[in-house]
Amino acid sequence: MSKRLRLWNTATVKAMRISHSTLGLALGALLYLVCISGSVAVFYEDFERWEQPAIPEYQAYDDQSLSQAVDNHLQQLEAPPQTLYVVLPTETLPRIHLASLDEADTSTEWYVNQSGDLVAQPHAPWQEMVTNLHNHLLLPETLGLIITGSLGAALCALIISGFLAHPSLIKDLFRFRKHRSSRLRQLDLHNRLAVWGLPFHLMMGVTGAFFGLVGVLAASGAWLWYDNDRDALIADIYGPDIETVDAGGTINYDRALQQLSQIEPDATPIYLIIQNIGTDQQLLEVAATLPQRLVFSEIYRFHPDGTPLGNQGLADGPGGRQVAYSVYRLHFGHFGGIWTKLIYLVMGIGLSLICATGINVWLIRAPRATWLAPLWSGFVYAVPGSLGVAASGSLLGGSPILVFCSSLIMLTALFGWIRFSALSRRWTIGILAAVTAAIPATHLLSFSGTEFPLAVIVINLSFAGMSLALILLALRGFRPARGETANLAVLDNHQTS
Numbered sequence: 309m310s311k312r313l314r315l316w317n318t319a320t321v322k323a324m325r326i327s328h329s330t331l332g333l334a335l336g337a338l339l340y341l342v343c344i345s346g347s348v349a350v351f352y353e354d355f356e357r358w359e360q361p362a363i364p365e366y367q368a369y370d371d372q373s374l375s376q377a378v379d380n381h382l383q384q385l386e387a388p389p390q391t392l393y394v395v396l397p398t399e400t401l402p403r404i405h406l407a408s409l410d411e412a413d414t415s416t417e418w419y420v421n422q423s424g425d426l427v428a429q430p431h432a433p434w435q436e437m438v439t440n441l442h443n444h445l446l447l448p449e450t451l452g453l454i455i456t457g458s459l460g461a462a463l464c465a466l467i468i469s470g471f472l473a474h475p476s477l478i479k480d481l482f483r484f485r486k487h488r489s490s491r492l493r494q495l496d497l498h499n500r501l502a503v504w505g506l507p508f509h510l511m512m513g514v515t516g517a518f519f520g521l522v523g524v525l526a527a528s529g530a531w532l533w534y535d536n537d538r539d540a541l542i543a544d545i546y547g548p549d550i551e552t553v554d555a556g557g558t559i560n561y562d563r564a565l566q567q568l569s570q571i572e573p574d575a576t577p578i579y580l581i582i583q584n585i586g587t588d589q590q591l592l593e594v595a596a597t598l599p600q601r602l603v604f605s606e607i608y609r610f611h612p613d614g615t616p617l618g619n620q621g622l623a624d625g626p627g628g629r630q631v632a633y634s635v636y637r638l639h640f641g642h643f644g645g646i647w648t649k650l651i652y653l654v655m656g657i658g659l660s661l662i663c664a665t666g667i668n669v670w671l672i673r674a675p676r677a678t679w680l681a682p683l684w685s686g687f688v689y690a691v692p693g694s695l696g697v698a699a700s701g702s703l704l705g706g707s708p709i710l711v712f713c714s715s716l717i718m719l720t721a722l723f724g725w726i727r728f729s730a731l732s733r734r735w736t737i738g739i740l741a742a743v744t745a746a747i748p749a750t751h752l753l754s755f756s757g758t759e760f761p762l763a764v765i766v767i768n769l770s771f772a773g774m775s776l777a778l779i780l781l782a783l784r785g786f787r788p789a790r791g792e793t794a795n796l797a798v799l800d801n802h803q804t805s
Contacts, residue, residue, distance in 0.1 A: 324473035328466060332666045335462050337687065338445065340663040342459055342516075344691050345442035347656030350641050350649050353401040354763050355435040359702075361755055361764045363428060364421040365402040371562035376424025378559075378582070381406045384426070385416060388587075394580040405430060434702035437709050438695065443519070446709060450523065457520015463513035470502055477503050491672040498665035501658045508655045509662075515639035518632075545629060547620040555590040555612050563614025564592055571608065571616060574599050581607075591617075598623055602634035602643060664688045679728075686724030689736050693719045696743040700750040734782040741778035747771045 348355075357363075374394060382388060389408035397404055407417040418426045437446070444452020471477065481503055484496045502509070530538040543549070559582065568575060575596035583591040590612045595605040601623055609617040622633045637643045641652035671681045694716040701711035719739075726735050748768035760768075 321473055321475060324469045328469040328473045329670060331462060331466055331469070332663075333670060335459060336663050336667045338455075339459055339463065340660055340688065341445065341691060342442055342456060343656055343660040343663060344695070345438050346512075347653050347660065348695065349439045349442045350652045350656065352435050352439055352640075354767060355438070356401065356430070356432045357403075357761060358751070358764050358767045359432040359435060360419075360428065360430070361760050362758050363403055363419050365397070365761055366404075366422045367397050367399075367402055369397065369404060369422065371560070373420075373422060373424040374561045374580075375558070377404065377406060377420040377426075378585075380420070380424060380426050381408065381416075381418055382585070384418070385410075388585050389416075390584065392582040392585050394582070396577055396579055398576075398578055434699050434708045437698065437702075437712060441712075446713075453520045454524060455520070457517050457522075457524070460513045460516025460518075460520055464510060464517065467502075467506065467510050467513060471506070474499060491669060494665045494668045494672065498662055498669060501662050501665075505655050505658050505662075509659055511638060512659065515635050518635050519639065545632060547622065547625060547629065550591070550609060550617060552589055552591050552611060552617070554588055556586075556588045557590075557612060559590065559592055559612045560614040561592075564594060564610040567610065567614055567616050568594055568596065568608055572596065572598070572606070575606065575608075578605060593620075602637050603630055604633055604636045682724040682727035683720065685727045686720040686722070687716075689723045689740065690716050690719035693723075693740050693743050696740075696747055700743075700746045703750045703754045737778050737782035741775045741782060744771055744778060745775035 389410050391409045393407045395405050403419055405417055405419045407415055409415055417430050419428050421427050440446055444456055477499060484500060485492045526538055526541055530536050530541045534540045575598055577594050577596045579595045581593040592610045592612055594608045597605050603623045606623040607620040611617055622629060641648045667684055671684060694712050697715040698708040698712035702708040723736050748771045751768055
């Protein structure tokens, strides 16, 4: 085979390294933000419970309680909504809450108790802030989704260019030169994490690009092939809606759920959708998960009297439809239970470290970037620290977005100054330990006297354990390598050059 046809020839490796470095430097900070927030957002249901631990939790419900909950919700509205959702209790979120959308897409939500009485409106501002930071970087939703979708595509490009730029990646799969220079340690950590998690990282890039750019793709497809009719395009992808006539009267939830258990005994209902409630075109839809399937749900349709009207074909329809409806669970790890979420957390942190170490390697090789090195280091530590400060601030009634953004600026400056002034990294770790310890302490004070469910107790213990681990890490200190101070490698290289 000629040299030109070889996958890893010198010219290819050189070009890929340049493109990999350029793209990584341009987008590293945004990718780091998205990866850190995404690692936390995997547990968004658990944090919903954590922020409102006093909401009644239960698994059992009946037809009467559902009817009572819907009637109570409708009494709070000026006019019947176009669509009403009844989110049923699950193992990870054992609560019922109702959400309605009117013609202006204005949402109204309520949690209900086991009798169907309204108890409180959902209020999880910190969890919403973290999820929005991951989904659209706290920017206006459409613009932010396009940016994060583009970041997903860029991540795919980084993975491919990084693979082609390092012909010995597989050969050096277990190579880690921990006693060598800071640059080699950072480089080995970057490369090893990238190779070990390559399938996961590529999946995150592809699914993230789909989420962010699906609106652009739908608009483009509708313009090209559907005469700008986006509804027709969506109907072809996800299946068309159906209409009912002479369907007024009371909805028989019990019969519909019984019919579902006969049609698909293994299906687990997760939410109900009531379309055109109170009219002759009423329609009840039941979204249910299916075992051993990645599709988010199948939607089964029923006449208000409980007569089955077929399903939408999300789980047994065209292959493309099944793939499109499986993206959510793949991206957020909502399959396989708690262990899958923990794996996603670890892999998400690993991807965050890849972003951080990639820029570290470039900074160590850029002696004129002395001022940028501590600033970048400050930002890396400030992001998780600011998420922690925002969590405590939100529990105390502050705006999590305002607290996060302001603390991100202040902590970046503080941690950057600690690095630039040659203070020990113990100061940075100690501050992060204090921030982490403040989260469960603030939570306990904010909800004193509340009987916490196990999930909330586990979250508080996890924060306490993280704080203890950081304290031990700070006390242990960091050993220098080959005359370099590990946390000031860039400064030392500059000063001795």
